[in-house]
Amino acid sequence: MRYLSQRLLQFSIVFFIVTFGVMVLMRLGLNAPGDPARTMLGGTVSQEMIDQISKQYHLNSNLIVQYWYWLKGIVWSQDFGYSVQQNISVATYMRPKILVTFFLGIYALTWGLIIAVPIAVYQAYKRDSNFDKAGNFFSFFFISVPALVFSPFIIYVFVMKLGWFPRIGEKIYPWDNFGEHFRNFFLPVVVLSLPTAAVFVRLLRADMIATLQSDFITLARAKGVSPQRTLWSHALRNSLFSVLTSVGVQIGSLVGGALVVEQYFNMKGMGFLLISTILSKDLFVVQSLSAILVASVVFANLGIDLLYTVIDPRIRHARALV
Template identity: 30%
Template sequence: MVGYTIRRIIQSIIVLLGVLVIMFILQSLLPNPARAIVGVHASPAVVHAFIVQNYLNKPFYFQLWHYLYEVIWQHTLGTSYKLNESVGSILKRDAPKSFLLVGVALLISIVVAIPIGIFQAVRRNKASDQAVTGLSFVLYAMPTFFLGELLILLFSEYFHLLPAEAPQGSTVGQILAQPTGLILPIATLALVNFAGYSRFMRSSAIESLAQDFIRTARAKGLSERVVLFKHMLRNSLIPIVTLIGLTLPAVLTAGLITEFLFNFPGIGSDYITALTSQDYPTALGITLIVAVFTVLGNLLADIAYAALDPRVRY
């Protein structure tokens, strides 16, 4: 298990370095942002000073080496063109808030989806199963922004129960001080994720219930609760663990959309602002964070898969 984990970690580091280089190459193909950053009426001297300050007049290999140095050794991820501060400090300030939003939504969706999926498998093709299946299909088909808009219209505009805007604050503590404002953005992410996880859990549980070891456990006279949660659950969780690892970046990117929709002060808002203002270093830094979570999700899925099924280690 240790050797397998070390190999996967080394592979993940190599993949991240490759992704970092490819993203920087793609960024270098974009138009020079100097005029957009300093303003259309700025003098040529001001534009030239901006270009020199950000090494945009240097050869590509120099720019790449300088960026790798900032990312790997200085951990600054470059300097924001608009805010004139390191991208690392921006992420340090806003990323915890985004991780809070996405993490809580992901946890809720998993905790709810697993027992619901088992319930559907046990009640396969019954009215309750079909009702939950229909709801899951509806939620799964909805884009994140559309579901968020529906929740705002229903709970904020029509019933006036919850605020349409997420809590505003520069720290996690300030965000948590306004818990009612977190309900709608968290519900938006949790409902979309729940739909997919519950469907996969149902399919996996149905497949496990048809296996010989389940029939053997029941033949021994074990209670249905022991059969479901001791014998069936572990085998059913294998594809779910893989799914969670693979969908982690999708959950994070959905969180970016949700943040913009609810005006949540996280990296989603930073990302939209960076794209619209051609602040390439900030956009690249946030994209790198998404790439890290993509690789990390796959790594954790592989490790958890190996823990659940020892055959994977070989």
């Protein structure tokens, strides 16, 4: 449990640094009283309006106090603040965008793994075979081709030429209409998951090759364990660590990397929202979005950390001791 409290402390520190940093950065140059409110409201607005918003959200107090009220709002009443520009609560404004990115990310990671694991395992097993060479070529290919190039190509082929998939329509949730949801997400997920899979393939293949040379693999063979079992139950589990670690790293970059895909496929996700609110200086939205980003990345990595203990008894026992 000391381990968990350590991780929570880490999380709090990172969370504070990022969200407070974002707050400070977003308000650079907005020093005079009323400046933040004026910026948030945009355009020409009356002084009373500015005063009222300033007062309501404590915008004229110092940053620590403002930060405190914002944090308190989130923790006590799940209130992320109010988007004055959109005239809705930040939570309502963010929710559909976050869901879009959430689905994109989950699907991309899941499919990345589903595609990568068998390919990498078989590549390592049949090292230097034609299959291995093809695997290496394609993984390099998909790592190298940016979404910027890949997305329009895919749109051109599958949307414009073949017409298999719709161009627009992110607002379909799986619980509303799964078929539509699938059709809407398929292409963007392809664009996101192939490079993700390519990274996993490279990492897992390298680890598998190293593991396959270990003594305990030779022992498994010398016992007469079947190659399939040797591969999947002895070697794979011992080779998962780099891939798992990179899943944690990818979660952060998928949210960022999804931006291009969101643009091309006209899906309004977190990346889209972040950029547009930074530009329009919708302070509360930017701040809350960063908070959610930080929290999801940190918690995802915490989850992955816990997965290590599931996979490796040595880590489990070492942690039980501290």
